[in-house]
Amino acid sequence: MGIQVWFIVLGVGVMTLIVWDGKRRKLKQRSLSAASIAHHAPAAASAPIPDKPFEAISPPAAETSTVAPPDLGHIRGGSRIGSATHVLGKVIADEPVLIKGRLEGTLIAPNHPVSVTATGHVTSYIEGNSIDIDGQIVGTLKANTKATLLARARIVGVVEAPRLECMAGAWLQVDVAQKTSRQRIAMVS
Incomplete structure (x- = not known):
């Protein structure tokens, strides 16, 4: 190989290292800023499990609308389960x-926000300080302060939250659990 080829290979290697270092620094800055904005809420006991299984009703097909989809990428730093990732467990x-x-399993982040995007699917149990859902949940959803169900949300199971916000288009077949009582609600909006 000629000297020009070696310089090209060396240049590509150096540029790759520069890009990786930039990404590393950006992630480090995000994690530091997220650590300085900590949410504090008391941890709560586990949510109740529904008494009767739900009938097999499939959600309606998602409608296409001219409204821009909500941005759930507002969480800086933190953990991300990518669209090509499948997690089994706790x-x-x-x-x-x-x-x-x-x-498929349990997600517990009682003092922090949790977001499930339109491509996200959670089966079993999810708990967070505030929870934004735009994807699919089958099981128990427990929000310590507020649960927000966005237009593409599809939920079957139990929702336990002191405040529940439901956008038009969300599909629910849930029991809404409060401190000591539970009301059965099946709603399509």
């Missing part, structure tokens, strides 16, 4: 969590 996080992929 995840306990002491930082914000963004789910774009599939989680």
Whole structure:
């Protein structure tokens, strides 16, 4: 190989290292800023499990609208489950969590926000300080302060939250659990 080829290979290697270092620094800055904005809420006991299984009703097809989809990528730093990732088991996080992929099991982040994007699927149990759902949940959703169900949300199971916000288009087949009582609600909006 000629000397020009060696210089090209060396240049490409150096540029790759520069890009990787820039990404590393950016992630480090995000994690430091997220650590300085910590949310504190008391941890709560586990949510109740529904008494009767739900009938097999499939959600309506998602409508296409001219309204821009909500941005769930507002969580800086924290844990992210990518759209090509499938997690089986229990995840306990002491930082914000963004789910774009599939989680079959338990997610517990009682002091931090949790977001499930339109491509996200969670089966079993999800707990967070505030929870934004735009994807699919089958099981128990427990928000310690507020649960927000966005237009593409599809939920079957139990929702336990002191405040519940439901956008038009969300599909629910849930029991809404409060401190000591539970009301059965099946709603399509």
